[in-house]
Amino acid sequence: MTGQQTHVFRHKHIFGLEQMSREDIEYIIATAHSFKEISNRSIKKVPTLRGKTVVNLFLEPSTRTRLSFEIAAKRMSADTFNIASSTSSAAKGETIIDTARNIEAMNPDIIVLRHSSSGAPHLLARHVDCPVINAGDGTHEHPSQGLLDIMTILEHKERLDGLKIAIVGDISHSRVAGSDIIGFTRLGARVCLAGPATFIPYGIASAEVEVAATVKEAVTGADVVMALRIQKERQQDPLIPSLREYAIRYGINREVLQYARDDVLIMHPGPINRGVEMSPDVADGPWSVILDQVTNGVAVRMALLYLVLGGVKESQDTEG
Amino acid sequence: MSVVIIVDNGRIIDPLHGVDSHGELWICDGRIVAAGSVPADGAQRFDAEGCWVVPGLIDMHVHLREPGEEYKETIVSGTRAAAAGGFTGVACMPNTKPVNDCGSVTTFILRTAEQGAARVYPVGAVSKGSAGGELAEYAEMKEAGIVAVSDDGRPVMNSQLMRRALEYAGSHGLPIISHPEDDALSRNGSMHEGFVSTRLGLRGIPAAAEAIMVYREIALAELTGTRMHLAHISTAASVDLIRRAKDRGIGVTAETAPHYFSLTDEAVRGYNTNAKMNPPLRSEIDRRVIIEALGDGTFDAIATDHAPHSVLEKDIEFDLAANGIIGLETALPLALALVRDGSLSVGRLVELLSVNPARILGVAGGSLAIGSPADVTVIDPRKRFVFAEETIVSKSRNSPFLGRELTGKAVLTVCGGRITHAELMPN
Numbered sequence: 001m002t003g004q005q006t007h008v009f010r011h012k013h014i015f016g017l018e019q020m021s022r023e024d025i026e027y028i029i030a031t032a033h034s035f036k037e038i039s040n041r042s043i044k045k046v047p048t049l050r051g052k053t054v055v056n057l058f059l060e061p062s063t064r065t066r067l068s069f070e071i072a073a074k075r076m077s078a079d080t081f082n083i084a085s086s087t088s089s090a091a092k093g094e095t096i097i098d099t100a101r102n103i104e105a106m107n108p109d110i111i112v113l114r115h116s117s118s119g120a121p122h123l124l125a126r127h128v129d130c131p132v133i134n135a136g137d138g139t140h141e142h143p144s145q146g147l148l149d150i151m152t153i154l155e156h157k158e159r160l161d162g163l164k165i166a167i168v169g170d171i172s173h174s175r176v177a178g179s180d181i182i183g184f185t186r187l188g189a190r191v192c193l194a195g196p197a198t199f200i201p202y203g204i205a206s207a208e209v210e211v212a213a214t215v216k217e218a219v220t221g222a223d224v225v226m227a228l229r230i231q232k233e234r235q236q237d238p239l240i241p242s243l244r245e246y247a248i249r250y251g252i253n254r255e256v257l258q259y260a261r262d263d264v265l266i267m268h269p270g271p272i273n274r275g276v277e278m279s280p281d282v283a284d285g286p287w288s289v290i291l292d293q294v295t296n297g298v299a300v301r302m303a304l305l306y307l308v309l310g311g312v313k314e315s316q317d318t319e320g
Numbered sequence: 321m322s323v324v325i326i327v328d329n330g331r332i333i334d335p336l337h338g339v340d341s342h343g344e345l346w347i348c349d350g351r352i353v354a355a356g357s358v359p360a361d362g363a364q365r366f367d368a369e370g371c372w373v374v375p376g377l378i379d380m381h382v383h384l385r386e387p388g389e390e391y392k393e394t395i396v397s398g399t400r401a402a403a404a405g406g407f408t409g410v411a412c413m414p415n416t417k418p419v420n421d422c423g424s425v426t427t428f429i430l431r432t433a434e435q436g437a438a439r440v441y442p443v444g445a446v447s448k449g450s451a452g453g454e455l456a457e458y459a460e461m462k463e464a465g466i467v468a469v470s471d472d473g474r475p476v477m478n479s480q481l482m483r484r485a486l487e488y489a490g491s492h493g494l495p496i497i498s499h500p501e502d503d504a505l506s507r508n509g510s511m512h513e514g515f516v517s518t519r520l521g522l523r524g525i526p527a528a529a530e531a532i533m534v535y536r537e538i539a540l541a542e543l544t545g546t547r548m549h550l551a552h553i554s555t556a557a558s559v560d561l562i563r564r565a566k567d568r569g570i571g572v573t574a575e576t577a578p579h580y581f582s583l584t585d586e587a588v589r590g591y592n593t594n595a596k597m598n599p600p601l602r603s604e605i606d607r608r609v610i611i612e613a614l615g616d617g618t619f620d621a622i623a624t625d626h627a628p629h630s631v632l633e634k635d636i637e638f639d640l641a642a643n644g645i646i647g648l649e650t651a652l653p654l655a656l657a658l659v660r661d662g663s664l665s666v667g668r669l670v671e672l673l674s675v676n677p678a679r680i681l682g683v684a685g686g687s688l689a690i691g692s693p694a695d696v697t698v699i700d701p702r703k704r705f706v707f708a709e710e711t712i713v714s715k716s717r718n719s720p721f722l723g724r725e726l727t728g729k730a731v732l733t734v735c736g737g738r739i740t741h742a743e744l745m746p747n
Contacts, residue, residue: 018519117637118520119521122590123636123637138522175521
């Protein structure tokens with residue numbers, strides 16, 4: 001841990017895990033770990049970001065991630081403002097850049113962006129001075145989700161090196177998978193993907209990422225099994241014939257889980273289609289750490305807010 | 321009194337006539353004349369020491385945006401950009417607003433072009449409104465001055481319509497320029513499908529979306545016995561199909577664009593919308609095969625697909641941004657890089673940028689023969705410059721080459737005996 005204490009976090013913006021080294025990721029997780037206990041106090045608030053303004057600009061529907069960022073900011077005493085798709089000017093034809101410049105004119109310290117276009121945070125960051133945190137962009141990345149997944153696995157397994165992690169479902173259209181695959185492999189895990197070929201992105205196989213022919217093959221010997229939310233089609237693109245057929249062939253159920261390690265962790269980024277990608281007994285079973293993921297989400301987001309502002313706690317001597 | 325221009329000391333390259341020698345090129349009253357055949361007093365004399373004197377470059381694939389989108393480019397600004405890039409002629413695609421699908425739009429374009437700085441060869445639409453439904457009136461447009469027909473910007477998905485278009489265009493002596501793309505495979509895609517698209521989370525356009533339609537066009541050219549020109553070829557698979565079709569004697573010709581031999585899909589990283597075009601930048605393997613195919617004659621032409629867009633279409637989310645980049649002012653230096661690295665001979669370069677486009681479109685040019693119209697480009701292959709926003713002549717700035725140092729430039733462009741661009745000073 002001494003190495004992590006001296007690590008310098010250089011990222012002004014959080015676009016994705018692709019830009020992060022193993023040391024960056026470990027440093028964020030260590031920071032998140034130190035913040036996690038705040039959420040267990042009776043008074044769940046520290047003054048660390050007092051006087052700072054966090055704008056949650058969510059131009060695509062989201063309940064859980066927005067709530068998690070908002071709670072994270074409030075527990076750090078930041079002021080938060082939420083702009084959701086339905087209430088923003090996006091519906092009136094205003095461009096994202098105009099929206100961002102208007103927000104910036106009110107001097108926010110951080111903009112947290114959720115957007116349906118991949119790369120939207122990069123675009124925003126070219127037009128504003130404050131840090132931008134990607135809260136999910138198109139089918140690119142969802143870095144805070146990737147980090148909370150890593151934190152959850154580390155809490156139970158202590159390391160990722162050498163673990164076999166199965167990810168089952170629509171990898172192609174999942175920004176969670178985008179961040180997870182990069183983060184897991186960067187920390188030394190072996191990732192095994194499974195799903196019909198319509199869900200497997202082009203060119204994903206590599207030294208650390210394998211594509212299994214069946215769910216059974218992916219799950220066999222796995223330390224972690226993650227299922228992704230399934231949609232039948234996207235943009236009129238037929239991907240699977242029916243959710244029913246998917247559930248039978250690719251759903252994670254007790255039967256297939258017997259091939260995993262006894263201490264397997266079951267994960268899901270939510271919201272779950274119960275009975276489709278995961279049977280209810282698995283989602284609620286003893287291996288499930290799905291709610292730990294949610295809890296860790298707040299801690300990871302507290303860490304990201306803290307670190308992009310330079311990791312500087314409010315100076316006590318300015319209090320007068 | 322005659323207007324005489326003399327270009328001295330240059331290397332005169334006229335591949336159509338097997339000429340590659342040092343000497344003087346004389347121009348009198350808009351035509352190339354024999355040296356010494358007219359009085360030289362009062363002539364403008366340019367010293368082209370170290371430069372190449374070639375037939376005026378012809379870009380057979382540009383978008384001039386007028387009528388309808390004059391905030392991006394006009395016929396005048398686009399032809400000025402052409403002249404600055406060494407071009408004396410451009411063929412403008414019909415996807416204006418309104419579409420050039422009738423004689424009156426063609427006439428408007430040609431009238432406006434009289435104020436321009438290069439010859440403009442309008443391309444008419446294959447179908448009315450380029451909507452892929454009914455044939456446009458080719459005979460009327462031909463009479464007004466079109467040189468080819470194309471629905472460029474979108475593919476003709478209906479194979480029967482394309483067959484009839486080929487037959488009907490053939491009756492009027494017009495080549496068809498195809499935009500080969502299977503739009504069911506490419507729909508909603510915003511870059512080449514490959515590892516980079518996976519990493520960036522951008523929907524990919526597979527190479528097969530082009531190759532499938534290239535094959536269809538070859539089959540239709542064979543069926544109808546009519547000439548078909550394939551625009552902006554970007555993939556190795558298409559090159560292979562074209563090469564084999566040519567070996568079998570089928571009447572197809574093909575062009576590629578400088579960005580396909582200069583860049584790959586890696587240029588999209590960082591979500592640079594100036595690296596977004598259709599077809600998209602492809603893989604390194606595709607890029608290498610394209611270069612090889614320029615050298616071995618599989619490609620007939622280099623055309624820019626000059627596609628001006630403003631920040632309104634480009635400074636937005638990547639998947640929503642418009643396709644296309646400007647190309648008139650960078651094509652020559654990018655192509656010269658292939659001559660420097662030995663991939664192309666100088667003569668081949670002139671064929672690709674002048675001789676063949678003139679032949680395919682059936683227009684004047686591509687020749688320095690005595691008596692030809694004086695369309696001449698003088699290239700300084702050593703001249704280095706930074707392609708900076710402030711120096712761009714086009715109305716738009718959407719180029720992935722902004723800020724790049726480039727080598728080789730047109731230093732004198734003469735169109736019909738008129739100097740349209742000059743960096744050389746007359747002595």
